[in-house]
Amino acid sequence: xxxxxxxxxxxxxxxxxxxxxxxxxxxxxxxxxxxxxxxxxxxxxxxxxxxxxxxxxxxxxxxxxxxxxxxxxxxxxxxxxxxxxxxxxxxxxxxxxxxxxxxxxxxxxxxxxxxxxxxxxxx
Numbered sequence: 557x558x559x560x561x562x563x564x565x566x567x568x569x570x571x572x573x574x575x576x577x578x579x580x581x582x583x584x585x586x587x588x589x590x591x592x593x594x595x596x597x598x599x600x601x602x603x604x605x606x607x608x609x610x611x612x613x614x615x616x617x618x619x620x621x622x623x624x625x626x627x628x629x630x631x632x633x634x635x636x637x638x639x640x641x642x643x644x645x646x647x648x649x650x651x652x653x654x655x656x657x658x659x660x661x662x663x664x665x666x667x668x669x670x671x672x673x674x675x676x677x678x679x
Contacts, residue, residue: 567638623653
């Protein structure tokens with residue numbers, strides 16, 4: 557069997573994590589979960605991760621903190637940021653080098669397939 561791809565989902569809202577987990581697992585991905593950027597960075601440093609889907613606004617290290625730290629490690633992993641707020645300008649977010657910024661409310665199925673397509677490109 558082919559190696560199972562791993563998606564790290566990061567959000568401080570448990571119900572959002574659960575939605576992403578169900579959708580990604582249905583497509584055959586393994587899902588790791590974190591409730592903030594610091595926890596996600598710790599998981600990323602210990603486990604094989606193929607893609608990250610992270611909320612931006614969270615206590616305990618936001619999504620931008622996470623992206624900057626992962627990029628500082630030299631990783632080119634696809635990262636998708638999700639936000640319901642515009643506390644960062646689109647220019648600032650573009651400069652982070654993420655795969656996409658997804659604004660709430662979003663279509664969960666579209667987001668999951670966007671992530672799936674990106675992971676399959678990097679096989």
